Amino acid sequence: MTERQSLKGHVAVITGASHGIGLALAEALAREGCDLVVAARKAASLTDAVRQLSLSKCQFNAIGCDVRSAADVQNLFDTVRKRHSRLDILINNAGVAHALAPVEELQLDAWKEVIDTNLTGTFLCTQAALPLMHAGGTIVNNLSVAALQPFEGMAAYNASKHGAMGFTNVLRQELRKKGIRVLALIPGATDTAIWDQFWPDAPRERMLSPATVAEAVVHVLTLPANATIEEIRLGPTAGVL
Ligand SMILES: NC(=O)c1ccc[n+]([C@@H]2O[C@H](COP(=O)([O-])OP(=O)(O)OC[C@H]3O[C@@H](n4cnc5c(N)ncnc54)[C@H](OP(=O)(O)O)[C@@H]3O)[C@@H](O)[C@H]2O)c1
DSSP states (O other), X not given: OOOOOOOTTOEEEEESOSSHHHHHHHXXXXXXXXXXXXXXXXXXXXXXXXXXXXXXXXXXXXXXXXXXXXXXXXXXXXXXXXXXXXXXXXXXXXXXXXXXXXXXXXXXXXXXXXXXXXXXXHHHHHHHHGGGOOTTOEEEEEOOGGGTSOOTTBHHHHHHHHHHHHHHHHHXXXXXXXXXXXXXXXXXXXXXXXXXXXXXXXXXXXXXXXXXXXXXXXHXXXXXXXXXXXXXXXXXXXXXX
């Protein structure tokens, strides 16, 4: 049997934690005894969502933060510094998609919103988090199969996720010498509200549950400290797309 690393008392930041995969990650890490700082734009619904979780084993703070805003991101990590003085786990999860549109019709506003959230938001949070991180820490970037595979009508989403994959790969190289692990999380179709943005009638019953994605992340985070997995790739057995 390999020794499972305990996450008890580890400090974790999860962006986009009010719904879907981020909320499932908050629940799973709370169960492991992590202290959580969770973020999303709508602070009230974030606080309501996280209050429903059984958080008896951990401390938590819910912070309103738009990851597109450098000032909001700085405020988020200033809070982490004040409350905990360090950060063990960063999960860059906040993300948006967009209505299907061929490139000729894709609006600049939609392009900017998706790139600023999924790509620049990941950069801003990582840069603000790094001064608080140390050897043994882990950064998980929630990408998508869209980081590997093109989907017609999804140019901004695909570009943001391909870009975030490139960023993740460089970050892993840079942080290896510091002993900070960098994981690319690559889920296939997962049953969350993001589908309402581009395919409301998608067959949800065939998708992964957010809890399954969160379980895979916890599995990797609890591997022995000298082990690293660079990529967590999982999808529904029957496929959706
Ligand atoms: N569902 C899938 O099939 C799937 C597959 C692969 C990867 N992913 C990735 O998983 C991540 C989470 O998506 P999900 O499917 O769980 O979607 P979701 O249920 O729509 O959740 C998205 C979360 O991100 C937050 N968010 C959006 N824009 C934000 C911003 N600018 N700043 C801070 N928070 C923001 C939302 O809260 P607010 O609206 O309050 O900000 C919400 O908490 C995304 O990066 C997505 O690309 C999803």
